[in-house]
Amino acid sequence: MVARYVMSIDQGTTSTRCILFDHRGRLVSVAQREHRQYFPRPGWVEHDAVEIWRNLQRVVPEALSDVGMDARQIAAVGIANQRETTVLWDRRTGTPLGRAIVWQDTRTAELVDDLRNRPGDEFFLERCCLPPSTYFSAPRIRWLFDHVDGLEQRARDGEVLFGTMESWLIWNLTGGTDGGLHITDATNASRTMLIDMRTLAWDAELMEFFGVPRQMLPEIRPSAEDYGEARSLLPGVRITAALGDQQAALFGQTCFSPGAAKCTYGTGSFLLMNTGTDVVRSRHGLLTTVAYKIADQPAVYALEGPIAVTGSLVQWFRDRLGLINSAPEIETLARTVEDNGGCYIVPAFSGLFAPHWRSDARGVIVGLTSYITAGHLARAVLEATGWQTREVVDAMNADSALALTQLKVDGGMTSDNLLMQFLADVLDVPVVRPLVAETVSLGAAYAAGLAAGYWPDLEVLRHNWHRAAQWLPAMDPERREQEYDNWKRAVERSLGWIQSPRRS
Amino acid sequence: MVGPVQSIERAAAILRLLAAGPRRLALGEVASSLGLAKGTAHGILRTLQHVDFVEQDATTGKYQLGAALLHLGTSYLDVNELRSRSLNWADALAARSGEAVRLGTPLEGKVLIVHHVFRPDDTFQTLDVGALLPLHASSLGKVLLAFGAAPVEPLLTAELEAYTRHTLVLPEDLNRALGEIRELGWGAETQEMSMGDAGIAAPIRAHGGLVVGAIGVSGPMERICDTKGRPQPPLITLLREAARAISRDLGAARW
Numbered sequence: 001m002v003a004r005y006v007m008s009i010d011q012g013t014t015s016t017r018c019i020l021f022d023h024r025g026r027l028v029s030v031a032q033r034e035h036r037q038y039f040p041r042p043g044w045v046e047h048d049a050v051e052i053w054r055n056l057q058r059v060v061p062e063a064l065s066d067v068g069m070d071a072r073q074i075a076a077v078g079i080a081n082q083r084e085t086t087v088l089w090d091r092r093t094g095t096p097l098g099r100a101i102v103w104q105d106t107r108t109a110e111l112v113d114d115l116r117n118r119p120g121d122e123f124f125l126e127r128c129c130l131p132p133s134t135y136f137s138a139p140r141i142r143w144l145f146d147h148v149d150g151l152e153q154r155a156r157d158g159e160v161l162f163g164t165m166e167s168w169l170i171w172n173l174t175g176g177t178d179g180g181l182h183i184t185d186a187t188n189a190s191r192t193m194l195i196d197m198r199t200l201a202w203d204a205e206l207m208e209f210f211g212v213p214r215q216m217l218p219e220i221r222p223s224a225e226d227y228g229e230a231r232s233l234l235p236g237v238r239i240t241a242a243l244g245d246q247q248a249a250l251f252g253q254t255c256f257s258p259g260a261a262k263c264t265y266g267t268g269s270f271l272l273m274n275t276g277t278d279v280v281r282s283r284h285g286l287l288t289t290v291a292y293k294i295a296d297q298p299a300v301y302a303l304e305g306p307i308a309v310t311g312s313l314v315q316w317f318r319d320r321l322g323l324i325n326s327a328p329e330i331e332t333l334a335r336t337v338e339d340n341g342g343c344y345i346v347p348a349f350s351g352l353f354a355p356h357w358r359s360d361a362r363g364v365i366v367g368l369t370s371y372i373t374a375g376h377l378a379r380a381v382l383e384a385t386g387w388q389t390r391e392v393v394d395a396m397n398a399d400s401a402l403a404l405t406q407l408k409v410d411g412g413m414t415s416d417n418l419l420m421q422f423l424a425d426v427l428d429v430p431v432v433r434p435l436v437a438e439t440v441s442l443g444a445a446y447a448a449g450l451a452a453g454y455w456p457d458l459e460v461l462r463h464n465w466h467r468a469a470q471w472l473p474a475m476d477p478e479r480r481e482q483e484y485d486n487w488k489r490a491v492e493r494s495l496g497w498i499q500s501p502r503r504s
Numbered sequence: 505m506v507g508p509v510q511s512i513e514r515a516a517a518i519l520r521l522l523a524a525g526p527r528r529l530a531l532g533e534v535a536s537s538l539g540l541a542k543g544t545a546h547g548i549l550r551t552l553q554h555v556d557f558v559e560q561d562a563t564t565g566k567y568q569l570g571a572a573l574l575h576l577g578t579s580y581l582d583v584n585e586l587r588s589r590s591l592n593w594a595d596a597l598a599a600r601s602g603e604a605v606r607l608g609t610p611l612e613g614k615v616l617i618v619h620h621v622f623r624p625d626d627t628f629q630t631l632d633v634g635a636l637l638p639l640h641a642s643s644l645g646k647v648l649l650a651f652g653a654a655p656v657e658p659l660l661t662a663e664l665e666a667y668t669r670h671t672l673v674l675p676e677d678l679n680r681a682l683g684e685i686r687e688l689g690w691g692a693e694t695q696e697m698s699m700g701d702a703g704i705a706a707p708i709r710a711h712g713g714l715v716v717g718a719i720g721v722s723g724p725m726e727r728i729c730d731t732k733g734r735p736q737p738p739l740i741t742l743l744r745e746a747a748r749a750i751s752r753d754l755g756a757a758r759w
Binding site for chain 1: 582583584585587588591592595596598599600620621622624625626629630631633
C-alpha cells in the first residue's frame with residue numbers, strides 16, 4: 001500500500017493533537033484531546049504523564065479513522081512537544097515517579113537565584129549557553145532529588161529515567177518496559193542546561209554540578225532521523241522526528257536560511273531566528289538554542305526571544321476586567337478610537353522575559369488621564385504585544401549580523417488585523433502569515449517526512465509554504481520613534497517594583 | 505393553518521414579565537406569576553439565556569432581560585470574532601481551491617470584507633479587509649441579500665449601478681437571481697463586477713440558522729467557471745463544505 005500521509009503528534013501544554021498532512025503540506029485530519037492542569041501550590045504547574053500517553057492512544061486512531069486510514073498508509077510520524085517539562089519514570093515498571101513538572105512551574109526560583117549568585121551566569125553560559133532560569137529542566141531534577149526521599153540514590157542505581165515529553169512518548173511507543181527507546185533530540189536536549197551547546201553531548205561538568213547521573217539521561221539524537229519502528233499504537237510505523245514545539249514552528253514556517261525568523265503568538269510569544277551553523281551567544285538577553293539537526297548534517301542554531309505575556313494580556317482584559325466578551329472583540333473595541341490616547345500597558349505579570357529578564361518587574365498602566373476610555377486601553381493591550389516583539393527584534397538585530405527583513409507569524413493572535421498591521425508598523429518590515437496556521441504540527445511532519453524520504457529536500461518544503469496574508473509598514477518613522485520612546489519609558493516604570501524579602 | 509406555538513407564547517410572556525419591572529426575578533417568581541410549572545419556566549428561561557435574551561445573575565441566580573435585546577437590530581456576531589472562528593476553514597478552502605477567499609458581512613447597504621486569504625501562489629496581493637463591495641454585483645452581497653442578512657428593498661427602488669454589461673440592474677432580474685440562490689444554497693457572480701472575473705459564495709449561519717455572513721472564492725473567469733461560464737462543481741463543493749464547517753462552529757444546527 002502506498003504511504004499517503006505523514007503523521008504529526010503535537011504534545012502541547014494544554015492538549016495532545018494528532019494531525020495528518022499530505023504531500024503538499026495540507027492538513028487532512030485533526031484529532032485533539034486536552035489534559036488536566038494541576039496547580040497544587042502557587043507557582044506550581046503539573047501534568048499527569050500517564051494521562052498524556054492515554055490521550056495519545058485516543059487521538060491517533062481518531063485522526064486515522066476520520067479519513068478512513070490505517071497505520072500502513074502513514075509514511076512516518078514526527079513529534080513536537082512542550083519544551084522543558086520534566087518527567088521521571090521507573091525503568092522497570094514504566095510508572096512515572098510523581099507528576100511531570102511543567103515549564104511554567106516556578107518552584108525552582110530559590111535554587112535558580114542561588115545559582116545566579118554562585119557559580120554565576122557565566123559558568124552556565126560558557127557551557128550550555130543558557131542562564132539559570134526556572135524555565136529549564138536540570139534545576140527541576142535537582143529540586144526533585146532534594147525533595148523526594150531516596151530518588152537520587154535510585155537514579156544513581158539506574159532505576160530512574162528522565163525525559164521531556166517526546167522521550168516519554170517515544171519510550172512508550174517503542175515498547176516501554178520491553179526495550180523502549182530512551183532518546184531525546186538535540187532541540188529538546190538544548191533546553192535542559194545539561195549539554196555542551198557546541199558538541200551537543202551531555203556535559204560532564206554540568207551533570208556533576210546538578211548531580212544528575214548519566215544513566216538516567218536519554219541518548220541525544222538528531223531532530224530528523226529514523227529512530228526506529230513504533231511497536232505499540234502505530235505498529236510498524238517509523239518514528240523519524242522529534243523537536244521542541246517552538247523549533248518545530250520555525251521548521252514548519254520553513255525558516256531554513258540564516259536570518260529567517262518567525263514569531264508564534266499564543267498565551268506568550270516566541271520569536272526564533274535561524275542563525276545557521278554558528279552558535280551565536282547573545283549579548284542582548286536572548287537565548288541560544290538548537291533550531292534543528294537533520295541526520296548527520298551539522299546542527300542549525302537559533303536565537304530565541306521568549307515573551308511571557310501577550311495573548312494572556314487579552315485574556316486578562318476579557319476575564320478579569322470584563323471589558324470584552326471574547327478575545328477577538330479586543331480589535332473591535334480598539335477600533336473605536338484612533339490611537340492609544342497616550343496610554344501604555346507593560347504586562348510584566350510575573351516579571352519580564354526577553355530581552356530584560358527582570359523578575360522584579362510588575363505590570364503597569366501609565367499615561368492615565370480622564371480622557372482615556374476602554375478603547376484606548378484595548379489599543380494599549382494590543383500595542384504591548386507589538387512593542388515587546390520590537391524589543392526582541394532589536395536584540396536579535398544587535399546580536400546577529402543578519403538584520404530581520406520580514407517576520408513570519410503564526411498562532412491565534414494572527415487573526416487580529418489591527419495587531420498585525422501595528423507589528424509591521426513598529427518593526428518596519430513586512431509581516432506575513434502562512435496558509436497553514438498549524439505550524440508546530442507541520443514542522444514535526446516536515447522533519448519526519450524529510451527523514452523518511454516522503455519529501456526529498458528542504459527546497460520542496462519551501463515550495464509548500466504559501467503566503468495567506470501580508471501587512472506592510474505604513475507608520476510615519478518619526479511617530480514610530482516617539483511611540484517606542486514612550487514604551488521604553490513605560491518599561492522603566494515597571495522595573496524594581498518587587499523588593500527582595502532579603503533586603504527588606 | 506397551524507395554531508400558535510405554545511412555548512413561544514410563553515417565552516414572550518416571560519420577556520414581558522421581566523421587562524415590566526426593574527427588579528430581577530427568581531425562577532419561582534416567574535413560574536408562579538405566569539402559572540407555569542417550575543420545570544417548564546426553567547426550560548424556557550434556559551433557552552432564552554442561550555440566545556442572550558435573558559441573563560442570570562451569577563450570585564443570586566435571578567433573571568433579567570439580556571443585553572442582546574437592546575441591540576436586536578444590529579449584528580450580534582462581532583466581525584472580528586467571525587474572522588477568528590473562520591480562520592482555519594478559510595485557509596483550508598484557499599489551499600484546496602487554489603483561489604483567494606473572502607468573508608463578507610453586511611454594512612450600511614454594502615458588503616464589508618472582514619477576512620481575506622490570498623490566492624496561494626505567492627504573487628503580490630494586498631489585503632482587502634475593510635473594503636466595501638456592492639450588494640447587487642458581488643456573489644457575497646447577493647448571498648447576504650438572498651438569506652435576509654441585508655435588506656433587499658432599498659435596492660429594488662434605487663437605480664442600480666452597472667459595473668459591466670453583465671451587472672444585474674433590473675429589480676426583476678435581481679429578484680429572480682436571489683430566488684435561485686435561496687434554492688441552490690449558494691450564489692455566483694460572473695463578470696458582474698469586472699470583466700474576466702468570477703466568484704461564488706455561500707452563507708455562514710449561526711444559532712437558529714440566522715445568516716451572519718458569507719464566504720466566497722473568486723478569481724479569473726476561466727478558473728472559477730467551465731467553458732460554458734458555469735461555476736465548477738468541485739469548487740462549489742469545497743466552498744459549501746467550508747461554509748458548513750464554519751456554521752457548525754458558530755452553533756448552527758444541521759449545517
